[in-house]
Amino acid sequence: MSPILRLSATQQLTRCARQSLTTALRPAYRAARLPRVAPESFSKPGPRFYSTKRPLKQPGSDGTPAGKNAKTDSKPPPPPKASPDKTPAADKQPEDLPPLPSGWVRLEVEELAELEKVSKRFTSPQREIVEEIVQSVAIIGAPQELRDLLTKGKAGELGIVDGVRLLRTSTQIAKRIAEYRHKHPEKFEKFNHLDEPLEGAPRQGQERQQEQGGGEGEGEGQQRRADGKGGKNEEPPRFKWPEPSDIATWAIVMMVLFPMFRVLFPSSESREITWQELRKNFLDRGLVHKMVVFGNRVRVELDREALQGVYPDSPANSPNFSYYFSIGSVDAFERRLDQAQQELGIPPSERIPVSYESEGMLGNMLFAFGPTLLLFGLIAWASRRASGMGSGSSGMFGFGKSKAKMFNHDSAVKVKFADVAGMDEAKVEIMEFVSFLRTPERFQRLGAKIPRGAILSGPPGTGKTLLAKATAGESQVPFFSVSGSEFVEMFVGVGASRVRDLFATARKNAPCIIFIDEIDAIGRSRSEGGGFRGGGNDEREATLNQILTEMDGFNTSEQVVVLAGTNRPDVLDQALMRPGRFDRHINIDRPTMAGRKDIFKVHLGKIVTVEDMEYLTGRLAALTPGFSGADIANAVNEAALVAARANADTVEMIHFEQAIERVVGGLERKSLVLSPEEKRTVAYHEAGHAICGWFFRWADPLLKVSIIPRGQGALGYAQYLPSGDAYLMTTNQLMDRMAMTLGGRVSEELHFPTVTTGASDDFKKVTRMASTMVTQWGMSEKLGPLHFQNDPNSLHKPFAESTAQTIDSEVRRIVDEAYKQCKDLLTAKKKEIGIVAEELLRKEMLTRDDMVRLLGPREWPEKAEFAKYFGQEGGPPPPFPTESTDSPTEPQPAIFEEPSAKPEDVAK
Numbered sequence: 001m002s003p004i005l006r007l008s009a010t011q012q013l014t015r016c017a018r019q020s021l022t023t024a025l026r027p028a029y030r031a032a033r034l035p036r037v038a039p040e041s042f043s044k045p046g047p048r049f050y051s052t053k054r055p056l057k058q059p060g061s062d063g064t065p066a067g068k069n070a071k072t073d074s075k076p077p078p079p080p081k082a083s084p085d086k087t088p089a090a091d092k093q094p095e096d097l098p099p100l101p102s103g104w105v106r107l108e109v110e111e112l113a114e115l116e117k118v119s120k121r122f123t124s125p126q127r128e129i130v131e132e133i134v135q136s137v138a139i140i141g142a143p144q145e146l147r148d149l150l151t152k153g154k155a156g157e158l159g160i161v162d163g164v165r166l167l168r169t170s171t172q173i174a175k176r177i178a179e180y181r182h183k184h185p186e187k188f189e190k191f192n193h194l195d196e197p198l199e200g201a202p203r204q205g206q207e208r209q210q211e212q213g214g215g216e217g218e219g220e221g222q223q224r225r226a227d228g229k230g231g232k233n234e235e236p237p238r239f240k241w242p243e244p245s246d247i248a249t250w251a252i253v254m255m256v257l258f259p260m261f262r263v264l265f266p267s268s269e270s271r272e273i274t275w276q277e278l279r280k281n282f283l284d285r286g287l288v289h290k291m292v293v294f295g296n297r298v299r300v301e302l303d304r305e306a307l308q309g310v311y312p313d314s315p316a317n318s319p320n321f322s323y324y325f326s327i328g329s330v331d332a333f334e335r336r337l338d339q340a341q342q343e344l345g346i347p348p349s350e351r352i353p354v355s356y357e358s359e360g361m362l363g364n365m366l367f368a369f370g371p372t373l374l375l376f377g378l379i380a381w382a383s384r385r386a387s388g389m390g391s392g393s394s395g396m397f398g399f400g401k402s403k404a405k406m407f408n409h410d411s412a413v414k415v416k417f418a419d420v421a422g423m424d425e426a427k428v429e430i431m432e433f434v435s436f437l438r439t440p441e442r443f444q445r446l447g448a449k450i451p452r453g454a455i456l457s458g459p460p461g462t463g464k465t466l467l468a469k470a471t472a473g474e475s476q477v478p479f480f481s482v483s484g485s486e487f488v489e490m491f492v493g494v495g496a497s498r499v500r501d502l503f504a505t506a507r508k509n510a511p512c513i514i515f516i517d518e519i520d521a522i523g524r525s526r527s528e529g530g531g532f533r534g535g536g537n538d539e540r541e542a543t544l545n546q547i548l549t550e551m552d553g554f555n556t557s558e559q560v561v562v563l564a565g566t567n568r569p570d571v572l573d574q575a576l577m578r579p580g581r582f583d584r585h586i587n588i589d590r591p592t593m594a595g596r597k598d599i600f601k602v603h604l605g606k607i608v609t610v611e612d613m614e615y616l617t618g619r620l621a622a623l624t625p626g627f628s629g630a631d632i633a634n635a636v637n638e639a640a641l642v643a644a645r646a647n648a649d650t651v652e653m654i655h656f657e658q659a660i661e662r663v664v665g666g667l668e669r670k671s672l673v674l675s676p677e678e679k680r681t682v683a684y685h686e687a688g689h690a691i692c693g694w695f696f697r698w699a700d701p702l703l704k705v706s707i708i709p710r711g712q713g714a715l716g717y718a719q720y721l722p723s724g725d726a727y728l729m730t731t732n733q734l735m736d737r738m739a740m741t742l743g744g745r746v747s748e749e750l751h752f753p754t755v756t757t758g759a760s761d762d763f764k765k766v767t768r769m770a771s772t773m774v775t776q777w778g779m780s781e782k783l784g785p786l787h788f789q790n791d792p793n794s795l796h797k798p799f800a801e802s803t804a805q806t807i808d809s810e811v812r813r814i815v816d817e818a819y820k821q822c823k824d825l826l827t828a829k830k831k832e833i834g835i836v837a838e839e840l841l842r843k844e845m846l847t848r849d850d851m852v853r854l855l856g857p858r859e860w861p862e863k864a865e866f867a868k869y870f871g872q873e874g875g876p877p878p879p880f881p882t883e884s885t886d887s888p889t890e891p892q893p894a895i896f897e898e899p900s901a902k903p904e905d906v907a908k
């Protein structure tokens with residue numbers, strides 16, 4: 001049971017009132033006296049208090065000007081002394097008193113006296129305030145509820161809930177005091193000193209300053225009165241109720257903290273004594289009225305009248321004071337008390353009553369559950385905070401909330417179409433979305449349905465995200481960016497919930513763009529491997545279904561465009577791709593020569609260089625076939641870093657070339673030291689490739705050859721420049737390329753008694769090329785124009801065994817032909833191989849110029865592009881970097897990964 005139930009009526013009221021009166025009454029009371037501007041008054045023009053002086057009296061009502069009144073106010077009258085026999089009510093004639101609202105009563109003298117006792121529990125200035133309030137209650141009355149509470153309090157039956165009722169009653173009284181006082185300030189003249197500001201109340205302090213200084217404040221007040229907004233006509237200030245949440249807070253604070261506080265910090269008006277002291281001072285003298293056992297303590301209630309006689313000066317005479325002592329166990333206490341009473345000869349009928357209270361139950365409960373509650377509170381708080389700070393997710397852990405980042409055109413999305421170079425067709429396609437978001441009526445007017453979304457597909461780094469951002473930047477609408485994987489969580493249903501949340505947020509912000517990057521994380525075909533994957537798929541499917549539903553859900557006028565990016569459009573679910581969902585499929589491939597030039601232009605804009613831009617971009621574009629936009633951005637940045645490392649003032653051509661080699665070939669491996677024999681083998685191997693590249697008509701032009709180890713496992717390499725962006729290859733080109741790839745091994749055979757393992761990768765590539773020629777490109781006369789795709793996941797070949805044998809024999813035939821072609825050439829050019837290899841061993845790296853010097857000019861005409869940037873027209877090729885990095889992805893065969901020859905096909 002709460003201690004609140006154990007106290008006398010006055011004590012109980014005091015405790016409740018200490019909270020409620022000081023919090024509820026006082027702010028409300030003061031609110032009336034120092035009128036605040038209610039929030040509504042900002043929007044609703046009406047008379048307000050602007051005067052720096054309070055209109056406590058109507059000027060002239062007693063012949064005193066208001067200013068004088070105010071002066072008198074500053075001297076607070078002594079607080080009226082209240083006594084039980086002389087209350088303010090007793091001074092008043094019934095006709096002086098205001099009528100009572102319904103449900104209100106006029107308190108009796110005894111009741112007011114009981115209330116007066118409350119004030120004694122407070123120290124000044126609260127005490128004065130409570131006294132004034134009690135006197136005000138005498139004038140204006142009080143709700144019947146207060147009388148009930150007083151009656152309950154007298155009977156000692158007040159409970160925790162009564163605290164809340166008292167709070168409510170107090171607020172009602174405060175409100176009425178405020179209103180009544182405003183109407184009849186003269187009746188409250190003696191309370192004016194309470195208008196003095198409370199300590200630390202800045203607003204009121206300001207007011208006092210204005211009152212004292214007069215000047216500015218007065219002027220302002222006058223000015224406002226002149227506006228007709230102040231002065232005599234003002235209405236009573238609106239009483240501002242405490243916010244319901246405040247009341248709830250007070251109630252909770254009272255109910256929860258008060259008992260807890262009491263448990264933790266026993267009242268200062270109780271004191272612990274020992275059993276011996278109790279026995280000697282009180283028990284033996286018959287002063288004990290009752291004992292209350294609570295927990296392992298016993299409170300001693302003394303007979304106060306008898307106590308007054310025996311110990312007139314004891315603090316225990318105060319009604320709020322009690323003694324208590326601790327016990328080991330209740331049984332031991334009872335035995336001891338029995339024994340003591342027997343010794344004292346107290347007859348059983350007059351024995352001291354002992355009652356048992358489950359005091360501290362609430363406290364114990366709080367202690368028991370407190371940590372758990374605290375933990376939950378902390379979690380809830382942390383999750384709310386996280387949601388406030390982050391991406392807008394909220395609620396318990398914010399699981400179901402979308403993690404989409406929102407970019408606003410004012411803030412983040414500054415990307416424009418001008419920043420996206422190349423991909424002109426993709427831009428045109430997507431431009432339509434921009435015009436839809438900008439001028440939807442242009443389309444709707446003709447009855448056209450607005451496309452809902454577009455899938456941007458293409459290899460990594462080709463600028464899909466950039467294009468989506470530029471769309472947002474151009475259309476000046478909010479842009480929600482989320483990755484497909486962010487929908488995936490370990491809890492089932494979270495993905496779907498996030499999708500719902502994302503679309504709901506987007507609709508609120510329409511017109512807007514949602515961009516889901518890597519949509520294949522959730523948009524994979526539902527039929528794909530369903531049986532094998534088990535439950536894990538359910539969550540992904542639920543998420544996908546939700547996306548399908550949401551995309552169906554919004555109507556065409558909603559102006560929410562969904563763009564999605566993926567590298568794997570082939571695995572996406574068909575339902576996602578159908579018209580009405582992602583209507584447009586925009587394929588963004590690696591940039592062409594012109595595209596690369598444009599992309600270089602965009603990124604070179606941020607770099608300090610004095611090179612001729614036209615020549616530089618052209619040459620760099622020619623040097624970087626197969627580069628994606630991201631590769632280009634990386635190479636440009638790398639060039640700047642190389643230049644910075646060399647302390648150069650500007651980034652020069654050589655830095656760009658070094659950077660490109662580093663991007664393509666990886667880091668130079670200086671730590672890898674080859675033996676002289678190994679080095680020699682590598683030199684002859686690379687010379688074999690170089691000679692083939694130089695003398696075969698359809699081979700790609702050689703740029704350089706090197707025997708410096710680089711990247712992963714490449715001991716040397718020859719770099720060729722694929723003939724621009726060639727999208728078709730002839731059989732001759734393929735045969736020359738295969739023969740050139742075999743050049744390394746053939747050279748080893750011709751110059752050394754044994755061969756090495758170094759050509760393994762070359763064979764792999766040659767075999768792959770030959771089988772693609774046979775099975776897919778229809779370049780075998782025996783097999784004819786058939787396409788055989790061998791699915792590695794399938795147990796059965798999609799062709800007959802005899803066909804398989806024919807394929808094998810045809811592949812062998814082609815490779816043999818290439819080998820023969822290579823061997824014939826290299827046998828004829830054995831001397832030249834030796835020259836190149838020896839020069840390589842000396843210089844480690846040979847350029848095209850060196851080759852011309854050693855072998856004479858190449859017999860076959862070069863392509864225009866090559867001639868422009870690397871031939872005689874374009875001036876001599878740049879000097880080769882003596883240190884740093886270089887090379888294509890792999891030694892020589894890197895060429896097979898160049899896109900100019902549709903490398904995806906070749907490489908399969």
Ligand SMILES: Nc1ncnc2c1ncn2[C@@H]1O[C@H](COP(=O)(O)OP(=O)(O)OP(=O)(O)O)[C@@H](O)[C@H]1O
Pocket residue numbers: 419420421422423458459460461462463464465466467517565566567599602628629630631633
């Ligand atoms: N066409 C382009 N013009 C200019 N810069 C580009 C272009 N394409 C790519 N880039 C550069 O490459 C960076 C990466 O591009 P982006 O993130 O758009 O590629 P992506 O296609 O979305 O890649 P992924 O498929 O891996 O997500 C861009 O920030 C930009 O610097």
